[in-house]
Amino acid sequence: MGQPDTMTRILDTAEVLFAERGFAETSLRNITGKAKVNLAAVNYHFGSKKSLIQAVFARYLEPFSERFHAAIDALEADYGEKVIPLEVLLETMARTVLEVPAEKHSLKVFMRLLGLAYSQAQGHLRRYIQDEFGTVFTRFVALVREATPELPDAERFWRLHFVLGTVIFTFSGLDALRDIAEKDYGEHVSVRDLVRRMSPVVVAAMNAPLPEGGLEQAESTSALVSEGKGAVN
Amino acid sequence: MGQPDTMTRILDTAEVLFAERGFAETSLRNITGKAKVNLAAVNYHFGSKKSLIQAVFARYLEPFSERFHAAIDALEADYGEKVIPLEVLLETMARTVLEVPAEKHSLKVFMRLLGLAYSQAQGHLRRYIQDEFGTVFTRFVALVREATPELPDAERFWRLHFVLGTVIFTFSGLDALRDIAEKDYGEHVSVRDLVRRMSPVVVAAMNAPLPEGGLEQAESTSALVSEGKGAVN
Amino acid sequence: MGQPDTMTRILDTAEVLFAERGFAETSLRNITGKAKVNLAAVNYHFGSKKSLIQAVFARYLEPFSERFHAAIDALEADYGEKVIPLEVLLETMARTVLEVPAEKHSLKVFMRLLGLAYSQAQGHLRRYIQDEFGTVFTRFVALVREATPELPDAERFWRLHFVLGTVIFTFSGLDALRDIAEKDYGEHVSVRDLVRRMSPVVVAAMNAPLPEGGLEQAESTSALVSEGKGAVN
Amino acid sequence: MGQPDTMTRILDTAEVLFAERGFAETSLRNITGKAKVNLAAVNYHFGSKKSLIQAVFARYLEPFSERFHAAIDALEADYGEKVIPLEVLLETMARTVLEVPAEKHSLKVFMRLLGLAYSQAQGHLRRYIQDEFGTVFTRFVALVREATPELPDAERFWRLHFVLGTVIFTFSGLDALRDIAEKDYGEHVSVRDLVRRMSPVVVAAMNAPLPEGGLEQAESTSALVSEGKGAVN
DNA sequence: AATGAATGAGTGTTCATTCAT
DNA sequence: GATGAATGAACACTCATTCAT
Numbered sequence: 001m002g003q004p005d006t007m008t009r010i011l012d013t014a015e016v017l018f019a020e021r022g023f024a025e026t027s028l029r030n031i032t033g034k035a036k037v038n039l040a041a042v043n044y045h046f047g048s049k050k051s052l053i054q055a056v057f058a059r060y061l062e063p064f065s066e067r068f069h070a071a072i073d074a075l076e077a078d079y080g081e082k083v084i085p086l087e088v089l090l091e092t093m094a095r096t097v098l099e100v101p102a103e104k105h106s107l108k109v110f111m112r113l114l115g116l117a118y119s120q121a122q123g124h125l126r127r128y129i130q131d132e133f134g135t136v137f138t139r140f141v142a143l144v145r146e147a148t149p150e151l152p153d154a155e156r157f158w159r160l161h162f163v164l165g166t167v168i169f170t171f172s173g174l175d176a177l178r179d180i181a182e183k184d185y186g187e188h189v190s191v192r193d194l195v196r197r198m199s200p201v202v203v204a205a206m207n208a209p210l211p212e213g214g215l216e217q218a219e220s221t222s223a224l225v226s227e228g229k230g231a232v233n
Numbered sequence: 234m235g236q237p238d239t240m241t242r243i244l245d246t247a248e249v250l251f252a253e254r255g256f257a258e259t260s261l262r263n264i265t266g267k268a269k270v271n272l273a274a275v276n277y278h279f280g281s282k283k284s285l286i287q288a289v290f291a292r293y294l295e296p297f298s299e300r301f302h303a304a305i306d307a308l309e310a311d312y313g314e315k316v317i318p319l320e321v322l323l324e325t326m327a328r329t330v331l332e333v334p335a336e337k338h339s340l341k342v343f344m345r346l347l348g349l350a351y352s353q354a355q356g357h358l359r360r361y362i363q364d365e366f367g368t369v370f371t372r373f374v375a376l377v378r379e380a381t382p383e384l385p386d387a388e389r390f391w392r393l394h395f396v397l398g399t400v401i402f403t404f405s406g407l408d409a410l411r412d413i414a415e416k417d418y419g420e421h422v423s424v425r426d427l428v429r430r431m432s433p434v435v436v437a438a439m440n441a442p443l444p445e446g447g448l449e450q451a452e453s454t455s456a457l458v459s460e461g462k463g464a465v466n
Numbered sequence: 467m468g469q470p471d472t473m474t475r476i477l478d479t480a481e482v483l484f485a486e487r488g489f490a491e492t493s494l495r496n497i498t499g500k501a502k503v504n505l506a507a508v509n510y511h512f513g514s515k516k517s518l519i520q521a522v523f524a525r526y527l528e529p530f531s532e533r534f535h536a537a538i539d540a541l542e543a544d545y546g547e548k549v550i551p552l553e554v555l556l557e558t559m560a561r562t563v564l565e566v567p568a569e570k571h572s573l574k575v576f577m578r579l580l581g582l583a584y585s586q587a588q589g590h591l592r593r594y595i596q597d598e599f600g601t602v603f604t605r606f607v608a609l610v611r612e613a614t615p616e617l618p619d620a621e622r623f624w625r626l627h628f629v630l631g632t633v634i635f636t637f638s639g640l641d642a643l644r645d646i647a648e649k650d651y652g653e654h655v656s657v658r659d660l661v662r663r664m665s666p667v668v669v670a671a672m673n674a675p676l677p678e679g680g681l682e683q684a685e686s687t688s689a690l691v692s693e694g695k696g697a698v699n
Numbered sequence: 700m701g702q703p704d705t706m707t708r709i710l711d712t713a714e715v716l717f718a719e720r721g722f723a724e725t726s727l728r729n730i731t732g733k734a735k736v737n738l739a740a741v742n743y744h745f746g747s748k749k750s751l752i753q754a755v756f757a758r759y760l761e762p763f764s765e766r767f768h769a770a771i772d773a774l775e776a777d778y779g780e781k782v783i784p785l786e787v788l789l790e791t792m793a794r795t796v797l798e799v800p801a802e803k804h805s806l807k808v809f810m811r812l813l814g815l816a817y818s819q820a821q822g823h824l825r826r827y828i829q830d831e832f833g834t835v836f837t838r839f840v841a842l843v844r845e846a847t848p849e850l851p852d853a854e855r856f857w858r859l860h861f862v863l864g865t866v867i868f869t870f871s872g873l874d875a876l877r878d879i880a881e882k883d884y885g886e887h888v889s890v891r892d893l894v895r896r897m898s899p900v901v902v903a904a905m906n907a908p909l910p911e912g913g914l915e916q917a918e919s920t921s922a923l924v925s926e927g928k929g930a931v932n
Numbered sequence: 933a934a935t936g937a938a939t940g941a942g943t944g945t946t947c948a949t950t951c952a953t
Numbered sequence: 954g955a956t957g958a959a960t961g962a963a964c965a966c967t968c969a970t971t972c973a974t
Contacts, residue, residue: 006938024257028965038939043966045937115348115402126409154418158403158430161410165402166395166438169348176359177394185387197391200441205399208437211429239955261948271956276949472934490723494969504935509970581814581868592875620884624869624896627876631868632861632904639817642825643860651853663857666907671865674903677895705958727944737960742945744958 007045009035015056019109022116023053054128060110061132064100068136071096072143086147087203093140094195107191111171148206155210163202170194240278242268248289252342256286287361293343294365297333301369304329305376319380320436326373327428330400340424344404381439388443396435403427473511475501481522485575489519520594526576527598530566534602537562538609552613553669559606560661573657577637614672621676629668636660706744708734714755718811722752753827756816759809760831763799767835770795771842785846786902792839793894796866806890810870817867847905854909862901869893 004012013035017026028049032039046052071092075084098107114129141160148156170177171194182188189197237245246268250259261282265272279285304325308317334343347362374393381389403410404427415421422430470478479501483492494515498505512518537558541550567576580595607626614622636643637660648654655663703711712734716725727748731738745751770791774783797806816824840859847855869876870893881887888896 022255022257024255027963029963039965040939040941040967041937044939049965154414154420155430157414157418158410158422158427159434162399162403162431162434165400166398169398169402170391170395177391181387181390185390187387189391194391196444197388198395200444201392201395201438204437204441205434208433211433260946262946272948273950273956273958277955282948488721488723490721493967495967505969506935506937506971510934515969620880620886620888621896623880623884624876624888624893625900628865628869628897628900631865633864635814635817635864635868636857636861642817647853647856651856653853655857660857662910663854664861666910667858667861667904670903670907671900674899677899726942728942738944739946739960739962740958743960748944 006037006041009037010042010045010052011056011059014052015059015109015113018053018056018116019112023049028052050124053125057113057125057128058132060100060113061129064096065132065136067099068093068096068140072136072139075143083146084143086144086206089140089143089147090199090202090206094199098191098195107171108174111168111174115168115172144206151206151210159206159208163205166198166202166205170198239270239274242270243275243278243285244289244292247285248292248342248346251286251289252345256282261285283357286358290346290358290361291365293333293346294362297329298365298369300332301326301329301373305369305372308376316379317376319377319439322373322376322380323432323435323439327432331424331428340404341407344401344407348401348405377439384443392439392441396438399431399435399438403431472503472507475503476508476511476518477522477525480518481525481575481579484519484522485578489515494518516590519591523579523591523594524598526566526579527595530562531598531602533565534559534562534606538602538605541609549612550609552610552672555606555609555613556665556668556672560665564657564661573637574640577634577640581634581638610672617676625672625674629671632664632668632671636664705736705740708736709741709744709751710755710758713751714758714808714812717752717755717815718808721815722748727751749823752824756812756824756827757831759799759812760828763795764831764835766798767792767795767839771835771838774842782845783842785843785905786898788839788842788846789898789901789905793898797890797894806870807873810867810873814867814871843905850905850909858905858907862904865897865901865904869897
């Protein structure tokens with residue numbers, strides 16, 4: 001079967017190291033050294049470190065987008081005019097998310113990369129994700145909208161991101177959290193366990209009652225927030 | 234009143250830059266340049282960059298721990314033998330979280346730092362946080378346990394971290410998310426608005442029904458997870 | 467007619483880029499990229515960058531030498547035994563210089579390359595020029611010698627190079643100088659204008675009176691030079 | 700007496716290497732290696748290679764400007780209302796040009812650097828020279844103007860640059876030219892000899908008759924220029 | 933005859949840290 | 954107590970050249 005070619009070796013190594021350490025902390029020397037390819041090969045094949053980072057993402061996002069579109073097509077065919085229940089939508093997404101990295105390396109890597117893309121100052125990454133992922137996500141949101149007609153649009157937007165935070169945080173910090181859980185509760189959780197645990201939580205989160213008070217009364221009703229004098233903005 | 238002293242100037246500048254760019258992407262030159270102090274001052278006052286990062290955290294975590302302990306003391310005094318409801322516990326934590334950065338700079342910075350601590354390869358940071366924050370968090374978890382007696386311990390652990398993910402993700406990516414929300418829904422959300430919105434979601438998440446099937450049947454019952462052949466570990 | 471072949475495309479592109487930026491600042495990637503040929507084509511067709519530089523020169527110098535020989539032949543035929551006046555000699559050279567690049571790209575390119583050959587550490591270039599251009603130049607100098615019998619040989623040598631400096635400097639820095647002239651005097655000068663302007667100056671320079679004092683008294687008579695204590699060597 | 704400090708060592712070494720090879724062909728490693736200083740010292744002291752190049756120039760241009768101003772002051776004081784003759788002006792400039800490098804290292808280096816600044820694509824250098832040298836040069840041109848009232852301004856501009864070309868070309872290629880002269884004419888010329896030789900040539904060049912034909916008849920009168928069909932622009 | 937892939941040596945620059953003062 | 958100078962190691966990236974096909 002032989003060695004995978006240079007580009008693949010670089011991508012395989014890069015995604016692991018990026019996930020382990022972050023982008024800035026991973027040097028091209030780290031990557032090329034571990035991948036046993038020439039240092040200049042990265043710039044030859046990808047042009048720059050920035051482009052390599054994008055290429056690492058592309059390997060996940062492109063098949064994910066494609067499959068997710070297909071999965072949504074299938075759902076729409078199944079349900080016809082009927083509303084697709086929220087549970088089914090989320091389940092479908094989860095299944096697709098899990099499928100793609102399964103063929104590559106690991107969910108953790110994918111999530112870690114997503115998390116880094118949000119939390120690190122990689123503007124170009126966020127833009128790339130928006131471009132690549134935007135259309136299918138918009139489609140998904142439209143279906144979620146039908147499944148949650150009682151939610152105002154803005155509310156739905158925020159809840160989806162609350163949930164996204166849960167997913168990304170959990171899976172990107174998977175090792176650390178798993179270590180603690182194992183130490184404290186003596187149980188080793190698999191990704192499947194976690195998804196099973198996450199499922200009702202996410203559904204409940206999306207279906208939570210609206211906050212008390214209309215938006216226009218925001219300031220007055222919530223007891224949750226003290227009046228910080230300072231720079232809480 | 235004059236200038237704040239060198240150490241404070243360094244800390245003030247560092248926390249902003251760390252939050253904006255991440256740890257690796259922020260050089261000591263960036264910090265000392267912006268803070269208008271000598272380059273060697275960081276190593277002089279803090280010993281190393283690593284220690285500076287910890288010092289930046291300490292400024293948040295120490296008062297946070299202290300206040301959180303105090304808030305819990307107050308709650309326990311109030312409720313005596315009675316169980317403190319989950320809503321009250323979460324509300325108390327939220328209030329404390331918001332109070333501390335309010336006196337310093339911004340919630341966003343604090344959350345960003347927390348998020349980075351989890352997502353970046355800063356093992357020393359995670360350890361530090363555990364040390365500093367562990368005891369009060371344990372105390373908090375014990376009260377949450379009383380408030381959610383139906384939850385298995387492990388389940389509670391994970392749900393708390395699911396929720397932590399929501400909070401950290403939302404606030405550390407605040408600017409980006411706010412931009413999108415403003416563009417798409419034409420509304421500017423304050424931190425207070427967000428907390429108000431997050432509140433019922435978080436409560437619902439904690440109170441969600443248990444996943445179907447016992448833990449021992451994990452593999453068999455969930456329809457959420459496909460059987461990836463690959464490296465989903 | 468179609469595209470010119472690969473070698474020509476490389477030469478055409480290289481001469482422009484060399485003239486614009488210099489040799490070291492022009493990479494083979496620059497050239498092959500702009501010429502839309504394969505990167506390896508330069509080494510394939512020319513063997514090395516050094517050889518390419520020489521080839522670029524050759525395209526000018528060879529036809530120039532040939533034509534200049536021919537022009538001198540014609541002059542000698544015309545004047546027979548009579549002395550060819552200096553003006554005519556210089557005019558002939560100027561005409562030939564201007565003719566050759568006219569068929570290729572531009573005078574500026576030629577001069578720039580000449581200037582670079584002198585000012586940069588391209589020993590191989592200087593040697594090449596000597597070889598290619600030496601014989602016809604010797605022939606020319608012999609005629610100049612007849613036209614300026616009063617000049618000692620060494621004096622003539624230097625004056626020809628003084629004049630060469632004028633020509634190369636002016637035309638190789640043409641764009642910069644033209645910009646200044648246009649800004650300051652509001653007139654756009656063409657190459658023809660410049661040659662017309664240069665002509666009487668060059669003739670006057672060649673015909674200038676000999677410096678006061680014989681060569682053997684060099685040290686004592688000239689008031690032009692102060693006694694630098696230093697490394698004026 | 701001890702070693703000169705790091706900055707000076709870098710400047711001393713850099714100017715020699717730049718003059719010998721050009722800017723692009725001289726690496727910071729060349730410089731720091733020969734100067735026996737740390738590689739990072741260049742960026743520490745000068746910020747960048749570009750700035751180092753400018754600093755190398757500044758060491759010549761600044762004292763030159765200063766002295767030239769002073770020399771012109773002295774001339775004006777001497778001559779009062781009377782016109783300062785062209786010879787005196789040129790002589791004064793020559794003396795100043797020779798004085799400055801004499802205290803530093805060598806005229807050749809200075810000229811070579813000047814030539815490089817014109818012939819290489821160092822836009823930032825040309826700008827720097829313009830800034831640093833512009834005012835005193837303007838002053839000088841004003842005096843030359845009085846000394847050559849018959850010359851149109853544009854004509855004077857060009858002739859000064861013709862002459863500048865002679866000077867820069869001769870001195871920056873000094874070694875090569877001197878080698879040839881020595882081989883062919885068996886005489887070793889000193890810089891003083893060269894200046895003595897150049898002097899009447901330069902004066903004659905400035906005083907040459909105006910080109911035949913007015914500017915508006917440029918095209919029609921000069922026999923010097925053939926009509927190139929091509930890109931002679 | 934021509935080229936995509938690859939490479940080793942080199943570039944300028946930045947880094948956190950150290951040290952003499 | 955504080956800092957300007959310096960440093961070795963590392964950085965991303967570019968280079969001309971080579972080579973298998």
